Amino acid sequence: MTTTNVARLLKQSDIPFDLLSYPVDEQDLSAQNVARKINYPLSSIFKTLVLETDAHQYVFAVISGEEEVSLKAVARAVSAKKTHLVPMKDLKQLTGYIRGGVAPIGAKKPFPVLLSHSALNQEFIIISAGKRGLQVKLAPDDFLRFTNGIVFMNR
Template sequence: MTPAINTAKKAKVDFKIHEYSHDPRADSYGQEAAEKLGVNSDQVFKTLVVLMNGKDLGVAVLPVSRQLNLKLFAKAMGVKKAAMADKKLVEKTTGYILGGVSPIGQKKTLSTVVHDTAKNFKTIFVSAGKRGLDMELAPDNLVKLTRGKFDRICE
């Protein structure tokens, strides 16, 4: 069990777990998940941790097929500047390793924005807290579990 799974169970949210054999040579964890799960890469969402105004952290959840637009993310969060957070800081703050960072069940609750295309799907896939383990759930349940919001954070 991961903190993400435990959090979803405790909240009594419907979800499914999907496990696959992670290849350490994979270039993109999210793209690998989409391919191995046989799902469109627009429906598999990656979790990125962003440094805002040089001090606070926030979470961007977006399709693996897209790139985060830091200006749109900053606007959605109501801050002036956004930059990708340092790997060590991400792992220390979330409690997850890169490639397995779940937006759910992080050690510290961070402000979260889910790209609005998530609403186009009945369910989406996010990391369940380790490489090779994904969680499928309704987008509204993801927002509920993260206390997040939907906004446009990619082109």
């Protein structure tokens, strides 16, 4: 199985994880589709969104596949007035990742990581391994510790 920067970095840090692979459907990169393909509940699939604040700070918001991101909640969490999603065309240049493969680990630059409070109810979370078709399953506490992440109320 292909390894990624995400898997390498977690392994180097002795963070326990499982690498899950699935066939990619370029027409449907949704968390729902990933959940179906790897046979895990949608509540355990976490998507990584890249946002920019009014102060031009970037941040990763990692939220459950069941959630929509609250721009106001992200802004509050990073003490900004406003945030907006980074346009898809800018993702690769900014993070080194493409849509459907954005990970909060191993990006070009280490942006602050926000993790939705819903992750705390999970035994494990499943995030992108940095490549379409690969996911990493790990404990929320390990994820927070590794990324120096902050839990935020996504509402």
